[in-house]
Amino acid sequence: MNFNMNIPGLKDVEIEKIEEVGERTALHVSLPKQPHRCPSCGEMTTKVHDYRIQKIKHLKWFERLTILFYKRRRYACVCGKRFSETSPFVDKYQRYTKEWNQVVRIRAVKAKTFKEAGEVLGTSSSTVIRRFKEVAKDQITSGVRLPKVIAIDEYKGDTDAGTYQLIIANAETHEPIDILPNRRKDTIKDYLYQYGADVELVVMDMNPSFKAAVKKALGRPVIIADRFHYCRYIYWAIDEVRRKVQKEWHAYDRKKCKRMRHVLYKR
Numbered sequence: 208m209n210f211n212m213n214i215p216g217l218k219d220v221e222i223e224k225i226e227e228v229g230e231r232t233a234l235h236v237s238l239p240k241q242p243h244r245c246p247s248c249g250e251m252t253t254k255v256h257d258y259r260i261q262k263i264k265h266l267k268w269f270e271r272l273t274i275l276f277y278k279r280r281r282y283a284c285v286c287g288k289r290f291s292e293t294s295p296f297v298d299k300y301q302r303y304t305k306e307w308n309q310v311v312r313i314r315a316v317k318a319k320t321f322k323e324a325g326e327v328l329g330t331s332s333s334t335v336i337r338r339f340k341e342v343a344k345d346q347i348t349s350g351v352r353l354p355k356v357i358a359i360d361e362y363k364g365d366t367d368a369g370t371y372q373l374i375i376a377n378a379e380t381h382e383p384i385d386i387l388p389n390r391r392k393d394t395i396k397d398y399l400y401q402y403g404a405d406v407e408l409v410v411m412d413m414n415p416s417f418k419a420a421v422k423k424a425l426g427r428p429v430i431i432a433d434r435f436h437y438c439r440y441i442y443w444a445i446d447e448v449r450r451k452v453q454k455e456w457h458a459y460d461r462k463k464c465k466r467m468r469h470v471l472y473k474r
């Protein structure tokens with residue numbers, strides 16, 4: 208059996224044999240012989256030196272994971288140089304096809320979970336995560352410049368860098384700008400020092416040590432306590448008063464008023 212088929216990502220590839228190998232469909236493939244230019248002296252050659260089998264993982268084909276046994280030709284030049292043929296579907300020493308590499312980048316971003324992407328692509332979730340990080344790195348622009356008015360708040364993201372992360376947002380448009388891996392003072396200080404030259408106003412909670420870090424990094428920005436955190440302090444204060452007052456009441460009244468607490472929280 209020897210036929211050509213235009214399988215997506217495997218154009219012009221000759222399939223010599225198809226068989227089942229474990230859970231995968233194995234395609235034994237090769238490329239047609241073609242004149243190649245010697246990378247050493249520039250002469251053209253068609254003289255075959257030998258073949259090497261390159262084992263490469265490819266995408267699913269009819270819902271089956273595939274593996275390619277690529278019989279990769281090596282040419283010999285009159286100058287003595289021996290070199291591998293150029294291949295449109297896989298780079299040298301790679302364990303995955305080019306097409307697969309493109310798909311994993313898309314799936315890593317679009318799939319619901321890394322695990323799911325790994326299952327569809329026949330690889331581990333850690334491989335998908337690694338590829339996702341490559342994509343992310345490419346996307347990140349190095350020259351972030353923070354706007355005049357920013358908001359900083361912590362949130363519980365539970366990543367491997369820690370339970371809490373910091374989100375930096377544009378306080379006027381409410382658009383998130385960046386997420387810092389943790390809420391350590393040094394992290395925010397270094398970040399603002401690097402990107403915060405234009406910042407004049409910072410909306411944030413009222414944690415004093417945090418405030419000190421922001422001030423240190425930005426010189427003397429105007430720091431605004433955001434409404435949520437500011438109100439929280441007021442609620443706490445009111446609640447303290449409520450407790451003090453109710454302590455002096457009779458047990459009956461106290462019990463009755465305990466559930467009235469949220470009346471105080473109304474706007």
Ligand SMILES: [Zn+2]
Binds near residue numbers: 245246248285
């Ligand atoms: Zn040569």
